[in-house]
Structures are given as C-alpha cells and as structure tokens.
Amino acid sequence: MTNPKGPSATEPPAPGDLEGGLDSLRGDCARMARRWPAPERTASRPVSPSRIHRVAVPERSARLLDGMSDYGD
Structure with missing residues (x-):
C-alpha cells in the first residue's frame, strides 16, 4: 500500500x-x-542485599498504575 502523501521512492524524505x-x-x-x-x-x-532499600513511588504514579489493567486482560 502506498501513502499518497509520502515522498516518492526516488526522493529522500526530509529530515525528521x-x-x-x-x-x-x-x-x-x-x-x-x-x-x-x-x-x-x-x-x-x-x-x-544490605545495600538494597525500599523503592519510593510517587502517589500519582501509583494511582495511575493501579487504574491500569493487568497484563493479559
């Protein structure tokens, strides 16, 4: 399928x-x-293991993750 708005095959695309x-x-x-x-x-x-401490997650991020469905749903 060809994109009618895209560059032609001979024309290199513009940077970005x-x-x-x-x-x-x-x-x-x-x-x-x-x-x-x-x-x-x-x-x-x-x-x-003595150098590993707890992981702090901002409350806003925790709420966002809590609202997401689990993997495979």
Missing part, C-alpha cells in the same frame, strides 16, 4: 519526516550510531 518509512528510520539510526558509540561493556557485579 515521520512518513519516511522503515528504510529511512534505519538510515537515521545508522547515521546517529557514529556519533554516539556504545560504552565499553563491563561485567556487572552483584549488589549486596
């Missing part, structure tokens, strides 16, 4: 064009990858 399609998105990602190289991978160390 949301109608560019998957190929345009992949090209954008490839160009950005050169600017932001991934950090060197380090081995993660286990965290001592």
Whole structure:
C-alpha cells in the first residue's frame, strides 16, 4: 500500500519526516550510531542485599498504575 502523501521512492524524505518509512528510520539510526558509540561493556557485579532499600513511588504514579489493567486482560 502506498501513502499518497509520502515522498516518492526516488526522493529522500526530509529530515525528521515521520512518513519516511522503515528504510529511512534505519538510515537515521545508522547515521546517529557514529556519533554516539556504545560504552565499553563491563561485567556487572552483584549488589549486596544490605545495600538494597525500599523503592519510593510517587502517589500519582501509583494511582495511575493501579487504574491500569493487568497484563493479559
């Protein structure tokens, strides 16, 4: 199916064009990858249970999550 409002196949989409399609998105990602190289991978160390404390959730966020349906509903 062709988007009549989208750019033609020979015309590259404008920067930031949301109608560019998957190929345009992949090209954008490839160009950005050169600017932001991934950090060197380090081995993660286990965290001592004594360093784990409670998790604080703002009341507003808790109400939002409480109002959402459970996964699989």
